[in-house]
Amino acid sequence: MAHSTGDxxxxxxxxxxxxxxxxxxxxQWRALEDSARSLAExxxxxxxxxxxxGSTFCSGSDLREWQDAGSADVxxxxxxxxxxxxxxxxxxxxxxxLVQGVATGAGCQLALAxxxxxxxxxxxxxxxxxxxxxxxxPSFANRMSLRIGPSRAKDLLYGGRLLTAAEALAMGLVTTVxxxxxxxxxVAQLTExxxxxxxxxxxxxxxxxxxxxxxxxxxGRTLPQGAAADPEEFxxxxxxxxxxxxx
Numbered sequence: 001m002a003h004s005t006g007d008x009x010x011x012x013x014x015x016x017x018x019x020x021x022x023x024x025x026x027x028q029w030r031a032l033e034d035s036a037r038s039l040a041e042x043x044x045x046x047x048x049x050x051x052x053x054g055s056t057f058c059s060g061s062d063l064r065e066w067q068d069a070g071s072a073d074v075x076x077x078x079x080x081x082x083x084x085x086x087x088x089x090x091x092x093x094x095x096x097x098l099v100q101g102v103a104t105g106a107g108c109q110l111a112l113a114x115x116x117x118x119x120x121x122x123x124x125x126x127x128x129x130x131x132x133x134x135x136x137x138p139s140f141a142n143r144m145s146l147r148i149g150p151s152r153a154k155d156l157l158y159g160g161r162l163l164t165a166a167e168a169l170a171m172g173l174v175t176t177v178x179x180x181x182x183x184x185x186x187v188a189q190l191t192e193x194x195x196x197x198x199x200x201x202x203x204x205x206x207x208x209x210x211x212x213x214x215x216x217x218x219x220g221r222t223l224p225q226g227a228a229a230d231p232e233e234f235x236x237x238x239x240x241x242x243x244x245x246x247x
Contacts, residue, residue: 009046010191011039014053015110021059021102022052026077029061029084029106036087046199047191048095050088050114051184056101057123058110063132074134081106082139086221088113089210092203094194098187099123099174104162105134112143115206117174118190119165120183125174126162138220146213148173 005011013035016022024032039048052058061081066074088095088110097103097114103125111117111125119125127144129136136157145153148171156163165177178186194202 005042005045008191008195009044011042011045011048013039013048013050015050015058016053016056018054020062021056022054022107023059023062024106025062025065026080029077029080033080033084033087036084036091040087040091045093046202047093047194048091049098049187049191050095050110051098052100057097057099057103058107059102060105060107078137081109082137082221085109085113085139085143092206093199094191094202094206096187096190098183099125099165100183102162105129109140109143111174112147116176116190118176118178118183118187119168119174120180121165121177122180123165124162125165125168126160127157128160128162130157130160139217142217142220144173146216 013032015032016024016028039045061077065077085106094116095114097111097117099111099117099119100123103111103119103123105127108125108127127136127140141153141157144156148156152171163171163173165174168174169177176186176190
């Protein structure tokens with residue numbers, strides 16, 4: 001992961017290496033957690049933008065790690081991902097996900113871990129995990145249902161489909177959609193509107209909203225997570241997916 005901070009106090013946290021639609025390995029998820037924790041401790045930061053390398057956001061986890069993985073390995077990977085997501089959520093200043101291309105699986109969760117999501121109109125977002133035999137943990141489900149309600153969250157998880165940016169905006173999963181190519185400009189304008197405001201007030205607003213959601217979020221994070229993958233189907237579904245994507 002790489003992050004940089006401009007003279008305006010806005011940190012840009014860039015994920016991925018531009019390969020495989022910025023699918024992240026466990027090592028990269030750990031690096032993301034470290035970067036987020038570093039930014040959280042930096043008092044000079046007034047906002048954080050999370051974006052992908054190149055022209056896409058993040059397609060989730062690098063499935064090559066799971067090709068021959070056992071259930072314990074997949075469970076461990078989910079724990080690493082969740083730690084990174086919670087580190088993003090713990091950043092005390094406003095955070096914005098700039099989503100271009102795709103935000104799928106854990107990449108969708110990364111976008112939702114940010115306070116706001118700016119999607120370019122050509123972007124797609126969703127949780128197609130049923131195609132792989134992954135078993136969604138409560139913490140992942142909560143990030144969706146707290147925004148769009150339990151019925152819509154179930155509908156998306158059952159169908160495994162990717163939403164267009166317009167569809168995601170209409171149901172309240174994301175906050176803003178702009179024409180393709182204008183995402184970075186929109187995010188810059190958004191963070192600039194926050195510059196003259198009380199930074200203490202912005203931090204307090206974020207903390208107050210998060211405190212109100214805490215009873216639901218904490219339950220989802222502290223209950224036993226259970227298995228992360230179906231032992232009967234996961235391995236062959238992952239192998240099939242990798243063959244289809246990388247013939």
